[in-house]
Amino acid sequence: MIEGLEVFSCLPAKKTNRPPVLFVHGAFAGGWMWTETFMPFLAKAGYPCYALSLRGHGGSAGIDQIDWHSINDFVADVNTVVNWLGTPPVLVGHSMGGFVVQKYLEHHQVPGAALVCSVPPQGLIAAQFHLMFQKPQLFMDINSIMSGNYPDTEILKEALFAGEIDPTMLAAWLDRMQPESHRALWDMSMFNLPNLHAMHRPPMLILGAELDVLVPAFLVQATAHTYGLPVHIFRNMGHAVTHEKEWPLVAAMLRDWLNDITP
Structure with missing residues (x-):
């Protein structure tokens, strides 16, 4: 725990000169979403890997106040872990985590930033309307998750995955899902969008998924x-490219980009 924040780590077998990589999770999730796939994959490639659970998520403090946590609070959490690391990391953000990374870049410099199925700088509204018109039942089910009412595994599968999914993994994902901050979702919709003119622009990698229904x-x-x-x-x-059957393709592209931008 780092100042109340849960932090996972996965380190290379031998010490390297490569920069650390800090993973930032998406909504309804926690740092756990990176631990089984991307972190060991990149650690094997020589990158010290860390993933935090933002306040109110996973094992971090603040779950009782989840609805009051803002995007700025989550940016502060990232900064807390970066300061603890002592070396500016490459940031990798998924979905809401990608939005948090963009906000972090308003005031901080890093060696690189990867946005994976990220909420766009224009915010969530277009994604919400697209989902509402394309899949209205799923839109309603996701709203129920925000209130702590979890759908069955078939609904979760429709929201997050496109390919064949291991039932055990799907059940474990559902078991670890949690409510999300309404305040943060409003921030991402319209109230705290990234200031593009203020942002530092490190090397950036932008990845998405063809059948993503959320972004x-x-x-x-x-x-x-x-x-x-x-x-x-x-x-x-x-949407959940970290756990799709072909996730190594995504991790490999991330690794190759890291190799290109780091010494």
Whole structure:
């Protein structure tokens, strides 16, 4: 625990000169979402890997006040862990975590930032309307998650995955899901969007998933356009690319990008 924040680590077998990588999870999740796939994959490639659970998430303090936590609070949590690391890490953010990374860049510099199925800098509203019109029942089910009422595994599968999913993994994911901060979701919708003019622009990697129903591929493409960068959309994958059957393809692209931007 670092000042009340749960932090997972996965380190290379031998010490290297590569920068640390800090993973930031998405909504309804925690640092655990990185521990089984991306972290050991990148640690094997020589990168010290860390993942925090933002306040109110996973094993971190603050679950009783989850609805009051803001995006700025989550940015402060990232900064707490960065300060503890002592070396500026490459940031990797998934979904809401990608939004937090963009907000972090308003005031801080890092060696690189990867946005994976990230909420775009324009916010959540377009994604919410797209889901409401394309999959109205799923839209309602996700709202129920916010209130602490969890859907069955089939609904979760529809929301997060596109390919064949191991039932044990799916059940474990459902068991660890939790309510999300309404305040943070409002921040991402309209009240605290990234200030593009204030942001530091390190090397950035922008990745999305073709069959993502929560942050559709066209919004990931919009993010890339905003930053003037290329984008890679992984075919036949859903929002939770960390646990899709073909997740090593995503991790390998992240590894290759890290190799390109770091000594």
